[in-house]
Amino acid sequence: MISAVEKRQSVAGHVDVWYCFTDDHRLNSRLDQYETMLSSAELQQYQQLMHGSNGRDYLISRALLRTVLSEYCGYSPEKISFCVNAYGKPELINDEGQGQIQFNTAHTSGLTVCVVTRDNDVGVDVESRAENRGVLNMADDYFSALELQALNARSDDQQLDYFYRYWTLKEAYIKARGEGLSIPLHDFSVVLDEKGAFSEFVGPEADRWDFDILCKNPNYTAAIAMGGKINSIAYFHSIPLGQEVELSAEDAFNHFPNNVSGQRNRMIG
The missing domain is CATH 3.90.470.20 (4'-phosphopantetheinyl transferase domain)
Structure with missing residues (x-):
């Protein structure tokens, strides 16, 4: 401690x-x-x-x-x-x-x-990436018309990846708001740019909210939403009561390597 x-x-x-x-x-x-x-x-x-x-x-x-x-x-x-x-x-x-x-x-x-x-409402969501295209059927129930149009415009080999990006961004926002499913999922939209990064939020207090996709590797997708501008992000792999290692955004969320260039170690807990 x-x-x-x-x-x-x-x-x-x-x-x-x-x-x-x-x-x-x-x-x-x-x-x-x-x-x-x-x-x-x-x-x-x-x-x-x-x-x-x-x-x-x-x-x-x-x-x-x-x-x-x-x-x-x-x-x-x-x-x-x-x-x-x-x-x-x-x-x-x-x-x-x-x-x-x-x-x-x-x-x-x-x-x-x-x-x-500190100070700003924050939410995070993470999903294990299933290679089952059947999950795309959920989009009609939970995505806005704007999101559905953007998802359907993606090529077949991109749609599953982008589904998880939209899903985690929306869930992170719901969690950051802290109001549960009283917020209709159809009533707000996250917009991604051509490279799949967060671009715009269309919804209540749009200027207040910022988003980022933390992880988009073949195994997991994770995203955050914050009620304020996200200026910087640091990533830490942790063994509770054991080792903590700070990693770059590129190395984060990969299964832990033995040696990572630039890693910083300390014991926590």
């Missing part, structure tokens, strides 16, 4: 992106320690899941969130407390006198992600 003097600093407009592959064998020796971090409610949830395929992912996702937030608020991971808003979005309780730490988490099969910034 780092001391309060060493607390990680963050500023509005900067986003730290933390991630962990939940099938990493280095996590195995730490699972019992992760369990001791959980609140009673989290422990109950974990016990309901632990005998199924989702139990490990849930436990590691909570451990990642708690060890990451401990770096920013100066509390040990097990002492961090959460509340939720009326729609269930979690918020940090013990954030006294430090400005408002904003965070959000997402996980999919094999990967958990946590994003942290």
Whole structure:
């Protein structure tokens, strides 16, 4: 646990992106320690899941969130407390006198992600990339007319990739707003440029919101939405209570290499 003097600093407009592959064998020796971090409610949830395929992912996702937030608020991971808003979005309780730490988490099969910034609402979504074109049928139910037109204009070999880009950007926005599915998915649009990067948001308070696609490799797609300008992003691969490595945007979200040029190591938790 780092001391309060060493607390990680963050500023509005900067986003730290933390991630962990939940099938990493280095996590195995730490699972019992992760369990001791959980609140009673989290422990109950974990016990309901632990005998199924989702139990490990849930436990590691909570451990990642708690060890990451401990770096920013100066509390040990097990002492961090959460509340939720009326729609269930979690918020940090013990954030006294430090400005408002904003965070959000997402996980999919094999990967958990946590994003942290200051002051601005933030949301993240990550999806495991299935090579099943059947998911494209969901677009009619969840995408706006503008998004559907843009998706259908893509070539057949691009459509699945772009589906996940639209999907994660929209989900990240919903999560950042923290109002659940009270926000109709047809009522706002994200626009991508010719290279598939975020270009424009068409929706409420459009000038306020900014987006970025964090990961678009063959295995995963991840995106963030923030209620303010995204000025910079840093990426960290983390083993909770173990090693942290800062990576470039190009190297992030690839299965962890033994040696990465320019990596920065430290122990966290």
